[in-house]
Amino acid sequence: MLQSLELAVELFRIYLIDESEEANIAAIDAITAAFSAVAGALFYVNAENQYRFSLAGSQFPIGLTEDRWRECINDHTKSDQIKQFDDWAIPGIEHPVRYWASSPLYASGSGNGYVFLGKDSGGWTDDEIAGFHSVTDVISEIVAIRYKRELESRTRREAEERLEAIALRMQTFFESSRDMIYTMDGDYRFTSVNSAGLRLLGVEDERLVLGHTFGELVENKDAHEFFAQKIARDGYVADLEVVLRRVDGVIRFCLETSHAIKNESGAIIEIQGHIKDITERIRNEREIWQMNLELADVNLRLTQTQNLMVQHEKLASIGQLAAGIAHEINNPLGFLKSNQAMLVSYFKTIQSVHEQVRALNIPEREAIARAADLEYLFDEADHIFAENDEGFARIVQIISNLMTFARMEKNGDFEDYDVNEGIERTLVVAANEIKYVADVIKELDGVPHVPAHGGEINQVILNILVNAAQAIAGQKRTERGRIAIKTFLEGGYVGILISDDGPGIPQEIMTRIFDPFFTTKDPGKGTGLGLNISYDIIVNKHKGRLTAESEPGKGATFRIELPITRPGV
Amino acid sequence: MIDERVAMRRTVEIEDIQILWSYAEPEFPAIVVVKGELDLKLAYRLRAALFELINLLSPGRDLYVDLRSVEYISSAGVGILSAALVHASERNIRFFISTLRPKVRSVFDTLGLLTWFTERDPIAAES
Numbered sequence: 001m002l003q004s005l006e007l008a009v010e011l012f013r014i015y016l017i018d019e020s021e022e023a024n025i026a027a028i029d030a031i032t033a034a035f036s037a038v039a040g041a042l043f044y045v046n047a048e049n050q051y052r053f054s055l056a057g058s059q060f061p062i063g064l065t066e067d068r069w070r071e072c073i074n075d076h077t078k079s080d081q082i083k084q085f086d087d088w089a090i091p092g093i094e095h096p097v098r099y100w101a102s103s104p105l106y107a108s109g110s111g112n113g114y115v116f117l118g119k120d121s122g123g124w125t126d127d128e129i130a131g132f133h134s135v136t137d138v139i140s141e142i143v144a145i146r147y148k149r150e151l152e153s154r155t156r157r158e159a160e161e162r163l164e165a166i167a168l169r170m171q172t173f174f175e176s177s178r179d180m181i182y183t184m185d186g187d188y189r190f191t192s193v194n195s196a197g198l199r200l201l202g203v204e205d206e207r208l209v210l211g212h213t214f215g216e217l218v219e220n221k222d223a224h225e226f227f228a229q230k231i232a233r234d235g236y237v238a239d240l241e242v243v244l245r246r247v248d249g250v251i252r253f254c255l256e257t258s259h260a261i262k263n264e265s266g267a268i269i270e271i272q273g274h275i276k277d278i279t280e281r282i283r284n285e286r287e288i289w290q291m292n293l294e295l296a297d298v299n300l301r302l303t304q305t306q307n308l309m310v311q312h313e314k315l316a317s318i319g320q321l322a323a324g325i326a327h328e329i330n331n332p333l334g335f336l337k338s339n340q341a342m343l344v345s346y347f348k349t350i351q352s353v354h355e356q357v358r359a360l361n362i363p364e365r366e367a368i369a370r371a372a373d374l375e376y377l378f379d380e381a382d383h384i385f386a387e388n389d390e391g392f393a394r395i396v397q398i399i400s401n402l403m404t405f406a407r408m409e410k411n412g413d414f415e416d417y418d419v420n421e422g423i424e425r426t427l428v429v430a431a432n433e434i435k436y437v438a439d440v441i442k443e444l445d446g447v448p449h450v451p452a453h454g455g456e457i458n459q460v461i462l463n464i465l466v467n468a469a470q471a472i473a474g475q476k477r478t479e480r481g482r483i484a485i486k487t488f489l490e491g492g493y494v495g496i497l498i499s500d501d502g503p504g505i506p507q508e509i510m511t512r513i514f515d516p517f518f519t520t521k522d523p524g525k526g527t528g529l530g531l532n533i534s535y536d537i538i539v540n541k542h543k544g545r546l547t548a549e550s551e552p553g554k555g556a557t558f559r560i561e562l563p564i565t566r567p568g569v
Numbered sequence: 570m571i572d573e574r575v576a577m578r579r580t581v582e583i584e585d586i587q588i589l590w591s592y593a594e595p596e597f598p599a600i601v602v603v604k605g606e607l608d609l610k611l612a613y614r615l616r617a618a619l620f621e622l623i624n625l626l627s628p629g630r631d632l633y634v635d636l637r638s639v640e641y642i643s644s645a646g647v648g649i650l651s652a653a654l655v656h657a658s659e660r661n662i663r664f665f666i667s668t669l670r671p672k673v674r675s676v677f678d679t680l681g682l683l684t685w686f687t688e689r690d691p692i693a694a695e696s
Contacts, residue, residue, distance in 0.1 A: 240608075286644075290682065293654065295655075296659060
């Protein structure tokens with residue numbers, strides 16, 4: 001018993017001073033010596049799950065395959081008590097030993113270890129078996145603790161290795177990412193940034209970034225303001241576009257995805273984010289948008305120009321047609337007028353002859369003259385000739401107006417244009433539109449001639465007059481309307497005011513009346529180009545001014561102003 | 570008569586997009602009001618709404634996109650407004666955007682597309 005106690009103390013000492021596996025050899029040496037055995041071995045499975053045994057008198061623990069190890073154990077041990085058997089040789093020892101006793105280790109009975117002792121003579125006494133039992137109890141506790149510690153150590157080492165591998169992987173991912181990866185503290189100050197982030201920010205040394213906010217690193221200080229609001233509100237941002245204007249003037253379009261880590265009280269302690277530079281993509285998209293806008297603009301201008309040209313052409317054609325017809329009428333009118341003059345002259349001769357015959361006092365003459373009512377006929381003929389003359393004069397005037405109204409300036413140069421004469425001629429052309437709905441009040445001052453394309457200015461006046469007449473007619477009112485035309489000279493411009501007392505122009509469309517295709521007329525009644533062409537003629541071609549005023553319900557006033565000297569000459 | 574015309578006005582709301590237009594009143598412009606964040610997701614909804622509206626409006630009408638309540642716009646938002654401007658131009662519809670908040674304006678400006686747009690605030694018709 002004392003011997004067992006001494007052995008137990010010795011075993012404690014061995015395992016206390018030596019934490020390595022070699023302590024097992026020292027332990028089995030001590031046990032073998034204490035029981036005067038010739039052979040001793042300690043079989044065990046270590047924390048690395050290796051099948052091993054330590055042989056008394058050897059220098060190093062020995063490894064076995066699991067099969068070989070189990071082969072030794074299965075036939076020569078019991079899981080819960082000491083087993084005695086004879087004539088067996090430990091693997092690697094050639095000479096068999098006569099009397100063996102084996103004992104399982106570990107109080108748990110896990111079967112992870114066994115002590116074998118062999119004697120050549122005398123066999124095992126009951127006392128020895130009891131002592132062996134006590135010793136294995138002691139050693140199994142120690143070995144179990146060591147095994148547990150080894151296992152913990154191994155688990156910790158493995159966890160550390162795993163952590164190291166993860167850290168290495170994360171570090172590689174962080175550093176080799178082509179996108180910016182960063183972390184920030186709760187004050188939005190950078191705590192880490194990878195090299196892609198430094199490149200994106202245009203900075204070489206990370207010390208210039210760490211501890212700073214985004215706003216401190218870029219020119220547009222508020223670049224990250226919306227990000228901060230969203231992070232504070234939602235705890236994350238996903239694919240948020242951020243435009244960074246760097247201090248070197250480079251603009252980068254970025255796509256940011258980040259999330260905040262908060263503490264228990266909800267305060268942000270870290271922000272982890274990822275920023276992708278999408279500048280190239282945006283640049284390409286922008287080129288496409290820009291190209292489409294340019295194409296649409298060119299297309300719009302082409303369409304507008306085409307429509308204007310068609311309308312100009314149409315007006316010019318109508319003018320030319322009118323001028324052509326007027327010219328054609330002018331020729332027969334010439335000989336009609338001439339014939340009329342001849343007829344008047346012939347008639348005067350006849351009248352004179354008649355007077356001479358009457359002086360002869362021929363009795364039959366009185367009867368014939370009375371019967372034919374010659375006095376009355378001569379009086380009526382004078383009236384008819386006078387009316388004819390007036391009619392011819394009016395036709396001549398209309399023809400002259402038509403021919404002048406639509407004349408096309410052959411060389412495109414401005415001519416001397418008499419504004420008052422232009423108004424008079426245009427009123428003749430517009431007479432049919434106006435005469436049934438409105439009276440025209442003229443107040444034409446003696447104004448100087450202006451350099452202009454007369455035909456075009458007449459078109460503008462005609463357009464405004466016809467619009468006024470149609471607006472009045474559209475009211476379907478009982479009393480006649482009033483159109484006032486006034487000319488004046490003011491500040492180097494000859495002005496024409498054309499006012500009507502029609503319905504006026506609603507305020508909300510006032511800014512649009514000169515726009516192309518804007519019309520309030522029913523479909524088919526107006527092209528929406530009349531005032532636009534007028535504007536083009538007065539403002540663009542003649543460098544004049546065309547404005548409109550209106551008080552709804554009280555009519556509209558258009559003001560045309562033409563410079564009295566040729567612009568740019 | 571006036572009541573009938575007013576009755577032809579329409580209002581539709583889809584998430585942060587509100588559309589107001591009238592069939593009967595040429596002087597009453599179509600208005601699309603956008604609120605909040607004009608990000609990629611909302612931009613595609615806006616595209617659908619604008620294109621449908623442009624196809625619906627008769628030529629010569631005005632279309633306003635009111636961005637006064639937009640606090641953030643992505644490049645996709647600007648791109649879609651550009652595409653809508655092109656489509657409106659093809660349909661002879663005048664396209665305006667409201668005055669922009671400085672941050673939103675700077676995105677238009679940075680993209681070099683601001684000059685294509687006419688900024689004019691819509692005046693809603695009296696109901």
